[in-house]
Amino acid sequence: MSADTGSAATLAPSFSDRVRRLMVGREPVRSKVPDEVALREALGAQALAPGVLLIERRLGARLRHGRVVLKPDGAVVERLPSSLRVLMAPKVATQPPSAPLVYLDTETSGLSGGSGTWAFLTGIVSADGEGWRLRQYLLTRLDAEAEYLEAVRGAITGAGAMVSYNGRSFDVPLLTTRFRLCEQPDPFARLPHLDLLAPVRRAFGRVWPDCRLATAESRLLGLEREGDMPGSAAPLAWLDWLRRGDTTGLAAVLRHNRWDLFSLVGLVPVLGEAFEDPVSLGADTHAVAAHHIGHGQPDRALWMLRADRHRLGTAGLLELARLHRRRGEWGEACAIWETLAAAGEQAALAALAKYHEHRSRDLLRALGYAIALSPSPERDRRCERLEAKLALKRGA
Secondary structure (H helix, E strand, C coil): CCCCCCCHHHCCCCHHHHHHHHHHCCCCCCCCCCCHHHHHHHHCCEEEECCEEEEEEEECCCEEECCEEECHHHCEHHHCCHHHHCCCECCCCCCCCCCEEEEEEEEECCCCCCCCCCEEEEEEEEEECCEEEEEEEEECCHHHHHHHHHHHHHHHCCCCEEEECCHHHHHHHHHHHHHHHCCCCCCCCCCCEEECHHHHHHHHCCCCCCCCHHHHHHHHHCCCCCCCCCHHHHHHHHHHHHHHCCCHHHHHHHHHHHHHHHHHHHHHHHHHHHHHCHHHHCCCHHHHHHHHHHCCCHHHHHHHHHHCHHHCCHHHHHHHHHHHHHCCCHHHHHHHHHHHHHCCCHHHHHHHHHHHHHCCCCHHHHHHHHHCCCCCHHHHHHHHHHHHHHHHHHHC
């Protein structure tokens, strides 16, 4: 690569540049003309319109994915774990309890987003009676995007909510852009959306090295993909089809997309379990407790923190003490503060100074804790106030 990266002549053309050249006939002559009939036969697809293929499978109940079994009776709004349901945006309060969930994942021409990126494959899984219905919509010609998006919108219509992984930041904004460019209604505007990346980050962000879908699959579902195409290779596979009619890569893209989709299905109940009993799955108990506190369930948070007290760090112990204090359980709160204060924890020293000044009225102990605080104007004011109180008490 040339070191002169500022020169336009040395920059590699972007994917969108290459596709635009395809559209205006500026690319070199293809070695093989794309044959959509051959592609349809190779993928076992049906043609919905010229340039739009549907690969549809109906699968039985109790599919095994890693070490979990995927049960279609859980793929409705009312069966979503309550700890995950509160993360929906917009909320699902107005949705019928039996409204179905759709699990959505896209494969795109790049990761940058914006109007120059296509979502060339949209996969959707939903419950189908006692089994599962898998639909994968594949765009095989650029001029067929309007028909492709219409088919995707039809598959989402009637859903009670959607589940994705990083869909709120990537898949949905990208598809919304494509719908707008094609002057079509946006099916996601009012559809409740659960992005599983948020609860994974909440429960495991400080525990795992990263929160990629592959990491969640491995640690929560016991799934290790063998022979999988990296998602980053999907754009080239699609470009190979557009340029040379090469069908080989698209089959691998479809398989990768299927794995992603069924991982979404499997993660929902497992994440629900992590938010009910974080210890059982090695989740960050303090972070999960903070989630419940933020959604008006301090008693549940208190139970979790007490159950996992031996693993809590300083922040978690301070949170546990705070919850005890709010319930008027001063003995439990002071026991935690004293343990932390012995190690020099400033927040615990301050809490004990306040407690003994205002509740136990042991001004001498309060002053001892105040003196142990790090020098600061607040510490000096507290000490002066306590010394004045003690002097007044002696004088009385």
